Amino acid sequence: MFDSCETTKTTGAGRSGTRTAGARVNRGRAAKRARLVARAQLPTSFGNFKVVGIEGRPGEEAVAILRGMLRSGKARNGKAPLVRVHSQCLTGDVFTSERCDCRAQLEFSLKQIAKEPSGVLLYLPQEGRGIGLINKLRAYELQDAGLDTVQANSKLGFAADSRDYEFAAEALKALGVRELRLLSNNPDKVEQLESAGLRVVERVPCRPRTSRHSKFYLRTKKDKMGHLLG
Numbered sequence: 001m002f003d004s005c006e007t008t009k010t011t012g013a014g015r016s017g018t019r020t021a022g023a024r025v026n027r028g029r030a031a032k033r034a035r036l037v038a039r040a041q042l043p044t045s046f047g048n049f050k051v052v053g054i055e056g057r058p059g060e061e062a063v064a065i066l067r068g069m070l071r072s073g074k075a076r077n078g079k080a081p082l083v084r085v086h087s088q089c090l091t092g093d094v095f096t097s098e099r100c101d102c103r104a105q106l107e108f109s110l111k112q113i114a115k116e117p118s119g120v121l122l123y124l125p126q127e128g129r130g131i132g133l134i135n136k137l138r139a140y141e142l143q144d145a146g147l148d149t150v151q152a153n154s155k156l157g158f159a160a161d162s163r164d165y166e167f168a169a170e171a172l173k174a175l176g177v178r179e180l181r182l183l184s185n186n187p188d189k190v191e192q193l194e195s196a197g198l199r200v201v202e203r204v205p206c207r208p209r210t211s212r213h214s215k216f217y218l219r220t221k222k223d224k225m226g227h228l229l230g
C-alpha cells in the first residue's frame with residue numbers, strides 16, 4: 001500500500017538493517033538475481049507499453065511496465081529513464097480505496113512515464129509495506145479504532161515499513177537500467193536503490209491530487225516517515 005505505502009529511516013531493524021552492507025558485498029553475484037522470464041505488448045488507457053515478468057529467488061517476482069530504451073544514453077533526449085518503483089496495494093490500486101494514495105500515485109506515474117521517451121514502472125508484490133494483505137487489513141482495523149498507520153503496524157509487531165528494495169534494484173538492472181530519474185517522495189528509497197548499485201540522477205516528486213480520506217494518512221507519512229510531501 002502506501003508510497004504511500006513507502007518507508008522510513010525507522011526501519012533499520014531486521015533485514016533492512018543489513019541491507020546496505022549485504023548489497024555492497026554481494027553486488028557481483030547479485031547481478032544474476034533477477035531474470036526476465038516473459039515479455040509482451042500492453043496497450044493501456046495511458047498509452048502503449050511493454051509488460052515484462054521478472055523472477056528472482058524463490059518467492060521473488062515483479063512486473064515491469066515499460067517503454068523506450070532503458071539503457072543509459074540511449075534515450076532519444078539523452079535523459080535517464082523515468083522510473084517508479086510501486087508496491088502493490090490491492091485496496092488502493094484495484095478497489096480505488098481512498099485510505100491511501102496508491103492508486104493516485106500509480107496513475108500519475110503511468111501518465112508521466114507515457115510522456116517520456118523511456119521509463120519503467122516496476123510493480124512489486126509487497127502489499128502493506130511488506131506485511132502482507134491480511135495484516136494490512138488488520139492494521140486498517142486498528143486505524144479505524146484511532147491509531148495511525150505507524151502505530152498500527154507497531155501494535156501488530158511490524159516495523160513501519162518492512163520493504164527491501166534490493167530485488168527491485170536487481171530487477172531494474174536486469175532491464176538494463178543503470179541510471180534513472182526516480183518518481184518518489186521517499187528519500188529512503190533513493191538511498192536504498194543507490195546502495196544497491198543504481199545511480200539516481202534525479203528524484204522527481206510524485207504528487208498526484210489526493211482525496212480528503214487519505215489526508216491523515218499522508219500527514220503521518222510526512223511527520224513520522226520522512227516523506228517529502230510539500
Ligand SMILES: [Zn+2]
Nearest residue numbers: 001089100102
Ligand atoms: Zn495503498
